[in-house]
Amino acid sequence: MLADTITRYQKRVDNQLEQVIDAQAVTDPKLIAAIKHGALLGGKRIRPFLVYAIGEMLNIPLEKLDSCAAAIECVHAYSLIHDDLPAMDDDALRRGQPTVHIAFDEATAILAGDALQALAFEILCQPIEDIEPQQNLAMVSALAKASGYSGMCGGQAMDLSATDKQIDLATLTRLHNLKTGALIRCAVELPMIAAQLPQEEQTRLMEFADAIGLAFQVQDDVLDITSSTEELGKPQGSDCDSNKSTYPQLLGLAGAQATATSLIDDALSALTKLPYNSQLIAQFARYIIERRV
Numbered sequence: 001m002l003a004d005t006i007t008r009y010q011k012r013v014d015n016q017l018e019q020v021i022d023a024q025a026v027t028d029p030k031l032i033a034a035i036k037h038g039a040l041l042g043g044k045r046i047r048p049f050l051v052y053a054i055g056e057m058l059n060i061p062l063e064k065l066d067s068c069a070a071a072i073e074c075v076h077a078y079s080l081i082h083d084d085l086p087a088m089d090d091d092a093l094r095r096g097q098p099t100v101h102i103a104f105d106e107a108t109a110i111l112a113g114d115a116l117q118a119l120a121f122e123i124l125c126q127p128i129e130d131i132e133p134q135q136n137l138a139m140v141s142a143l144a145k146a147s148g149y150s151g152m153c154g155g156q157a158m159d160l161s162a163t164d165k166q167i168d169l170a171t172l173t174r175l176h177n178l179k180t181g182a183l184i185r186c187a188v189e190l191p192m193i194a195a196q197l198p199q200e201e202q203t204r205l206m207e208f209a210d211a212i213g214l215a216f217q218v219q220d221d222v223l224d225i226t227s228s229t230e231e232l233g234k235p236q237g238s239d240c241d242s243n244k245s246t247y248p249q250l251l252g253l254a255g256a257q258a259t260a261t262s263l264i265d266d267a268l269s270a271l272t273k274l275p276y277n278s279q280l281i282a283q284f285a286r287y288i289i290e291r292r293v
Helices: 002-022 029-040 046-057 066-083 106-124 133-147 152-162 169-179 181-195 199-226 247-271 279-290
Strands: none
Touching: 002 029, 002 046, 002 066, 002 106, 002 279, 029 066, 029 106, 046 066, 046 181, 046 199, 046 279, 066 106, 066 133, 066 152, 066 181, 106 133, 133 152, 133 181, 152 169, 152 181, 169 181, 169 199, 169 247, 181 199, 199 247, 199 279, 247 279
16 A cells, blocks of 8 residues: 555656646756756655645645645755765765766756755745635745755754764754754645644644654664665765764664654654544554665
8 A cells, every 4th residue: 555655646746847847948958957867866755755645634635735745856856966966965876876966067966956946936836726825825934944044954054064073862863853854844744734734733743744754864874874775776874984973873773773663653653643544654654664765
C-alpha cells in the first residue's frame, strides 16, 4: 500500500512540475535545462508525499493539493542545488547523477536554484478552487518562513558554522529542526491550512511533523555511514569527510538509531490522538527509519 502510494504521488507531483516548467518562456535554454535537471531527476518526493497523504487523510481532494506539493518540491530542489555548490557542501553527485554545477556550471546552478525558489511562490500564489484568498496567503507565509532565515536557510547557516567544530546535542537538534525539519513541518502544515483544522488537531499533527522531521535527518546521518554510494545516489561518508556534526558522531551509531526509533514512537503516539484514519501516515513514519536511501 505504502510503496504504491509513494509511486502514485511521485508521478503526480512530477507531472505537475513538468507542466509548470515546460510552460515557462524559454529565455535561456541552458538555464531551463539546468532547472529540469535539478527538479525532475528523480528523488523520494517526501515532502509532496506528506502534502498529499495528510491532505487525503483530511478529505482534501488531490487536485487542491497539487500547487502545494509542487511548490514545496521546488523549494527542496533549489535547496539541494545550492547545497551541492562548492561554497556549501561541494558535492559532485546527487540522485546518482552529476550535480547541477557539475552538469552545467556554477553560475547556472545558482540561477537554477534562484529560479526554482521564485517559481515555488509563483505556483502557490495561484488561486485554488474552494480555497479562500486568506488561506492562500497563509500557505505562502508558511512556506516562506520554512524556507528562509527562521527555517531551512537558518539551519543551513548553522550547519556551515558547525563544520570542523564540536557542538552539543541540543545545538545539533535545533540545527536539523531548521535545516531539514522546517520544510517537512511545512509539508504537513499546508494541507492543514487547506482543511482549516481545529487548534487541538493542528497541535497533534505538528507534534507528528516535528518528530518525523528530526527522525528523517537522524536516519540520513545513519545512512551516511551504513549505506553505499550506489544506494544513496551521492558519495557515502560525505558528512564524515566534511567534518560535519552528526548524530552518530555524538551518540554513536546505536545511539543514533535508538534516537530515530524513539522519535518515530513519538510521531505514532501523536497520530493516535487524531480522529482520522492515519494508517498510511503511520506506515510512512515507520518507513522513514527503515529506508536505505
